[in-house]
Amino acid sequence: MPKILVTGGTGYIGSHTVVELLEEGMEVVIIDNLSNSEREVLHGIAAITGTEPHFEEVDLRDRNATYGVFDLHPDIEAIIHFAAFKAVGESVEKPLDYYENNLLSLIHLLEAMNKFKVDNLVFSSSCTVYGEPDVLPVTESAALKKAGSPYGNTKKISEDILQDTMRSLKGKGVISLRYFNPIGAHPSAKIGELPLGTPNNLVPFITQTAAGIRESLSIFGDDYNTPDGSAIRDYINVVDLALAHVKAIRRLLDQKQLSAFEVFNLGTGKGLSVFEIIKAFEKTTGEKLNYKVVGRREGDIEKVYADTSYANSELGWRAEKGIEETLQSAWNWEMNIRSKNKRT
Numbered sequence: 001m002p003k004i005l006v007t008g009g010t011g012y013i014g015s016h017t018v019v020e021l022l023e024e025g026m027e028v029v030i031i032d033n034l035s036n037s038e039r040e041v042l043h044g045i046a047a048i049t050g051t052e053p054h055f056e057e058v059d060l061r062d063r064n065a066t067y068g069v070f071d072l073h074p075d076i077e078a079i080i081h082f083a084a085f086k087a088v089g090e091s092v093e094k095p096l097d098y099y100e101n102n103l104l105s106l107i108h109l110l111e112a113m114n115k116f117k118v119d120n121l122v123f124s125s126s127c128t129v130y131g132e133p134d135v136l137p138v139t140e141s142a143a144l145k146k147a148g149s150p151y152g153n154t155k156k157i158s159e160d161i162l163q164d165t166m167r168s169l170k171g172k173g174v175i176s177l178r179y180f181n182p183i184g185a186h187p188s189a190k191i192g193e194l195p196l197g198t199p200n201n202l203v204p205f206i207t208q209t210a211a212g213i214r215e216s217l218s219i220f221g222d223d224y225n226t227p228d229g230s231a232i233r234d235y236i237n238v239v240d241l242a243l244a245h246v247k248a249i250r251r252l253l254d255q256k257q258l259s260a261f262e263v264f265n266l267g268t269g270k271g272l273s274v275f276e277i278i279k280a281f282e283k284t285t286g287e288k289l290n291y292k293v294v295g296r297r298e299g300d301i302e303k304v305y306a307d308t309s310y311a312n313s314e315l316g317w318r319a320e321k322g323i324e325e326t327l328q329s330a331w332n333w334e335m336n337i338r339s340k341n342k343r344t
Contacts, residue, residue: 002249003028003073004026004076004249005028005030005073006079006080007030007032007079007109008037008081008124009053009055009082010038010042011036012182012193013082013238014080015037015044015045016191016239017082018030018053019242020246021249024246029069029073030042031056031060031083033059033083036085036195036196037194038194038196039057041191044191045191056068060104060105062108066108067116070112070116070118079109079113080122081106081109082124084102084124085097085102085151086200087200088128088200089149091154091299092149092298098151098154099150103161113172119171119252120173120249120252120253121174121175122174122175122248122249123176123177125155125158126178126179127180127267128148128301129155129159130304131301132302136271136303136305137307137308139265140263140264140307149298149299151299162261176262176264177244177248178265180233180234180235180236180266180305181201183237183330184203184321184326189332189336193238202233203235205218206289207333209291210281210289211334211335216291217292218291218292219274219291220296220300221294221295221297222275226303227273229275230274231300233271233303233304234270235268235277237320237321239321244264244315264314264315266306266319267319268319269305269307269308281327281331284324
């Protein structure tokens, strides 16, 4: 039973990935500083899987504390690195916070991998590294553009750091998974996206608006060069995304892809606009949304969606869940946490 370290494992994507790793029979150690998640997520994971993972409340910016986790768990075989600040708009307002947190955390983790002889890493990257792409859908060989935000730039720089480190440290295997737009929740409604404070992502803002927690949903621009004027993204179910991480870990452990840096796009291969997501949510749930159009948000791009053929063929993974099922899962999660009076 391999032991996998998951940084940011109580976060949105991290918690869903932890569930799938445990369901696969792997042992999991979570590192999280709980800056944008809650300890109670551990109970949701345990309720789904029957197993509560090891949990270490550690900030990866603290090198000694990071090393301490590896001292406690010397048999870690692979790492999935989620821990990072991730809001595009906030990164424009607080760039130094993003550079310090996202880059220093990765550097300390790589130092620990070298010191404690851990050979395998799956990195949580983003389609933001492509910027505003020249050609759609985006393949893994597309040019990496100047980032539209400090957040996007930290992902690009992180991939540079990983590739440079791979050249200097032989025998390591790294898979970078470039996500498009994860949405939805676990079908049990026991874990899902629960941002602390005002949501930065579209779907939790939609569900909170429908639940009456937010007065209205802001649509950032309706003057893009798209069929309905709103921005287009590739929205992928978070459970489908989590399963890709299990595939990546298996690829590293079973096929021994050492001294390799591989990249895979994770999306559905189809772009949907903000207005299309709103209409799909209203149709699926029967809830009417109050929304208003405001100005464009700095750092946002017009349209992007993935070419997933390489991940389909080489990683043996594909997105399975449709948009209606995904939006319904997000609404079920919202209703579940609302019934428990977790929000004010």
